[in-house]
Amino acid sequence: MRANVLRLTTLIVILAIVLYPLAWMIGTSFKSPQEIASNIGLIPHEFTPSNFTEGWHKFDVAFGRFFLNSALVATLTVVGNTVSCLLAAYALGRLRFRLRGFWFAIMIGTLLLPGHVLIIPQYILFRTLGLVGGDFPYLPLLVPHFLATEAFFVFLMVQFMRGIPRELDEAAVIDGASAFSVFRHVVLPLSRPALVTTAIFSFIWTWNDFFRQLVYLSQLKDYTAPVALTLFIDSTSESSVGPMFAMSLLSLVPVFLFFVAFQRLLVEGINTSGLKG
Amino acid sequence: MTMAQMPVRPTEPVPPVPAASRRGRAARRRRREDLAGYVFLSPWLLGLLGITAIPMVLSLYLSFTDYSPLISVTESQWVGLENYRRMFTADPSYWHAVRVTVTFAVVAVPLKLAAALGVAMLLNRAMRGIALFRGMFYLPSLLGGSVAVAIVWRSMFSGDGAFNAFLAIFGIEGEAWINDPTWALPTLMLLAIWQFGAPMVIFLAGLKQVPSELYEAASVDGAGSWRRFFHITLPMLSPVIFFNLVLETIHGFQGFTSAFVLSNGTGGPVDSTLMYTLHLYNAGFVELNMGYASAMAWVFLVVVGLITVVLFNTGRFWVHYSDSEER
Numbered sequence: 001m002r003a004n005v006l007r008l009t010t011l012i013v014i015l016a017i018v019l020y021p022l023a024w025m026i027g028t029s030f031k032s033p034q035e036i037a038s039n040i041g042l043i044p045h046e047f048t049p050s051n052f053t054e055g056w057h058k059f060d061v062a063f064g065r066f067f068l069n070s071a072l073v074a075t076l077t078v079v080g081n082t083v084s085c086l087l088a089a090y091a092l093g094r095l096r097f098r099l100r101g102f103w104f105a106i107m108i109g110t111l112l113l114p115g116h117v118l119i120i121p122q123y124i125l126f127r128t129l130g131l132v133g134g135d136f137p138y139l140p141l142l143v144p145h146f147l148a149t150e151a152f153f154v155f156l157m158v159q160f161m162r163g164i165p166r167e168l169d170e171a172a173v174i175d176g177a178s179a180f181s182v183f184r185h186v187v188l189p190l191s192r193p194a195l196v197t198t199a200i201f202s203f204i205w206t207w208n209d210f211f212r213q214l215v216y217l218s219q220l221k222d223y224t225a226p227v228a229l230t231l232f233i234d235s236t237s238e239s240s241v242g243p244m245f246a247m248s249l250l251s252l253v254p255v256f257l258f259f260v261a262f263q264r265l266l267v268e269g270i271n272t273s274g275l276k277g
Numbered sequence: 278m279t280m281a282q283m284p285v286r287p288t289e290p291v292p293p294v295p296a297a298s299r300r301g302r303a304a305r306r307r308r309r310e311d312l313a314g315y316v317f318l319s320p321w322l323l324g325l326l327g328i329t330a331i332p333m334v335l336s337l338y339l340s341f342t343d344y345s346p347l348i349s350v351t352e353s354q355w356v357g358l359e360n361y362r363r364m365f366t367a368d369p370s371y372w373h374a375v376r377v378t379v380t381f382a383v384v385a386v387p388l389k390l391a392a393a394l395g396v397a398m399l400l401n402r403a404m405r406g407i408a409l410f411r412g413m414f415y416l417p418s419l420l421g422g423s424v425a426v427a428i429v430w431r432s433m434f435s436g437d438g439a440f441n442a443f444l445a446i447f448g449i450e451g452e453a454w455i456n457d458p459t460w461a462l463p464t465l466m467l468l469a470i471w472q473f474g475a476p477m478v479i480f481l482a483g484l485k486q487v488p489s490e491l492y493e494a495a496s497v498d499g500a501g502s503w504r505r506f507f508h509i510t511l512p513m514l515s516p517v518i519f520f521n522l523v524l525e526t527i528h529g530f531q532g533f534t535s536a537f538v539l540s541n542g543t544g545g546p547v548d549s550t551l552m553y554t555l556h557l558y559n560a561g562f563v564e565l566n567m568g569y570a571s572a573m574a575w576v577f578l579v580v581v582g583l584i585t586v587v588l589f590n591t592g593r594f595w596v597h598y599s600d601s602e603e604r
Contacts, residue, residue: 001371011399015413018471022420024439025429040442088321097314107321110329112523114581116529116554117574120561121332121339124350147324154321179313208423210534211554215562226424226534233541241432248425259419261413263412266419267478 026212029245036241042123048242052250055243059231061221063247066228070251073138073213073224080145081202082195083155089157089194090183094169104158111151119215126216133218140216145202153198160194161187171236191264204255225251340572345565353568360572371573373548374556375460381552382529385466390521393473397480398510411481415474427468427538431455434464455539458549465550468535476521481515484510512597519596523588530581533558553577 023042024136029051031044056063091097092104126132127138148154164187172182210226217223223231229251232244259266280300315322344353344356364371400410420426432561433439434454441451454460491509500508536544536552544559557577561570 004402007399007402008404011410014396014399015410018417021426021429021433021471022416024433025425028432037437040437040439064558084320084324087317091314091317091321095310095314095317097311097318100314103318105321110325112527112581112585113329114577116526116531116533116557118329118332118336119348119558119577120567120571120574121336122328123562124335124339124344124346124567125327125332127346128350144324144328146320148321149324149328154590179310179317183317203421208420210424210537211558215558216538229424229428230538230542233431233538244428245432248428251425252420253425255420256416256424258556259412259416263415264408267411267415 014100025245029242029249031242033242051242051246055250058229058240058243058247059080059220061223063225063250065221066223066225067250069138069222070207070224070226071254073141074203074224076138076142077145077206078199078202080142081148082198083148085150085153085157085198086188086191086195088154089161090124090187092154093158093161094164094182094187095179107151107154110149111155113151116211119212123215132216133240137217137219137222141212150202153202156190157194158181161191162191196262197265197268200258200266204258207255293401293530302489334416336571336574339568340575342568343449343566344568344571347565356568361576363569364572364576370544370548370551370556374544374551374553377544377549378530381466381469382463382526385469386522386525386529388466389470389473389525390476390518391495392470393476393521394480394514394518396473397477397484400477400481401432401484409437411478413477413488418472418474421468421472422534424534424538427535430535431539456546458546461539461546461549465532465535465539469529469532476525479517480514483514487513515596516598519588523585526541526584526588529579530577531583 018040019055027042027044028036030047030049031039032046032048034054035046035048087143088107094214105232120244122140122144123132126143131139131143144150168186168190170181172186208226213224213228217227220228225247229244229248232240232247314545321525339350339353341355341357342353343356343359344350357470396414399413400407401467417426436451436453436456438454444451452460454464487510491513494503495505495509531554533550533554536555537558540550542555542557542559542563546553553573557570557573560573561567
């Protein structure tokens with residue numbers, strides 16, 4: 001009994017420390033500029049929502065536009081990742097064809113390939129193709145995801161599909177079904193949990209992603225939320241801390257909502273494949 | 278990670294047909310299966326070729342040139358090993374970046390794993406509210422890679438930030454953490470350690486697999502909690518520890534966002550947070566020395582590959598797989 005009380009107390013103390021920065025962020029978002037300087041604590045003496053309106057209109061382009069851009073990139077990435085990784089996983093996990101083992105090994109090899117290594121030649125390639133900048137500068141961010149380059153998700157789905165009983169395929173094949181109809185009527189419907197996990201992680205990772213968006217987006221109106229947030233750092237006068245926190249907080253809200261809605265799936269997702277949060 | 282992939286061969290139905298026609302049908306079926314396989318694999322193959330393989334070869338070529346985006350690839354000059362020479366002998370920032378990155382990985386990764394294992398062991402009890410705790414500890418892993426959290430960190434650990442206000446309660450006068458060359462990197466590490474939730478979840482799943490009879494038997498034999506930890510928990514958990522170690526090390530080498538935000542893109546103060554990827558980004562996209570940056574990228578690739586190989590080889594000596602299950 002005493003051991004359990006001790007254990008619970010320790011957990012609560014650690015949790016309080018871990019969550020403090022997030023709570024402090026929320027509190028600071030509602031403090032007035034004077035209070036940010038004077039009150040370093042968690043709770044604002046006076047709730048000041050003006051940080052949000054000020055931050056929203058801080059730059060020549062309203063922050064809503066940045067959020068819309070982020071949402072667009074994240075949503076299209078979700079579509080690309082789920083569709084392309086599902087197709088690849090079906091081939092690698094369920095079909096028998098020549099060199100399958102070889103391609104599977106290559107896929108596992110790309111799992112550990114650091115993405116930063118390829119950013120420069122990819123940039124050059126996309127620039128040569130005329131896809132960098134222009135009216136729709138998001139293609140370099142999206143195209144890789146429509147070509148199943150996120151090996152983590154391919155791996156996750158292969159693992160999942162191996163759990164689907166093979167008898168189902170075989171029964172369908174004996175009934176004369178082609179690989180396509182097995183995919184359409186057996187594997188696709190049964191893969192829903194893996195698809196949902198992939199979709200959620202794709203959304204969160206893309207929403208949080210910074211490196212690629214920083215490389216490819218050069219015009220203010222095209223900025224996504226993370227790139228726009230860094231503009232605040234350049235102008236760190238005392239008065240912009242509140243708006244900076246307010247917009248940072250807003251940018252975390254979608255991820256937090258996903259977390260609340262899909263907590264169990266997320267935790268199971270990292271368990272099955274070791275996906276990073 | 279090395280999954281033995283032995284597809285279970287289905288028991289082929291044997292219809293009573295002449296051998297020749299059977300062989301013909303089997304060949305046709307094989308062709309159809311090959312076709313289907315490659316049709317489904319085609320987007321991935323295209324990506325492998327266009328997004329991964331060709332860029333890899335291209336970047337190797339570029340690393341021997343003085344390519345910059347201001348000129349075209351064909352106009353760039355072949356400079357031989359000049360980029361590599363400059364990297365190893367004439368760019369002090371390069372070695373600084375190597376040191377910062379290695380320090381980061383060697384210090385932050387073990388601490389992060391230790392925190393993850395510690396909290397996972399505290400949580401590994403049948404207790405109400407475990408799922409809630411687990412979720413809350415996991416939350417920083419989900420949010421922590423973002424620019425927003427790095428911005429909060431930057432403010433918390435500035436000279437007049439919340440952390441120093443907290444220290445002041447105990448009469449301690451804090452440093453200007455992120456602006457101090459000695460303390461900037463530890464501040465960055467703390468942000469990484471703070472995200473211990475993801476490996477913790479994996480540890481927790483691993484701990485659940487340890488048979489409780491082992492602990493009971495050890496207790497009967499009079500083993501204390503320390504001995505049980507070192508002789509049961511650690512060996513039984515070693516595959517999971519290994520898995521987390523490989524993942525977190527590779528992840529740690531690639532830290533970019535937090536270093537960029539905390540130092541406003543400079544890697545400062547005095548290069549103290551100049552992570553390798555940040556130096557690479559600055560060389561390629563700020564100074565526009567893409568040939569040079571490609572050389573850095575290739576060295577990075579080779580080193581990360583070597584470290585992975587070393588990890589896998591040393592793993593043999595301390596990773597204990599129970600006979601029945603293979604990961």
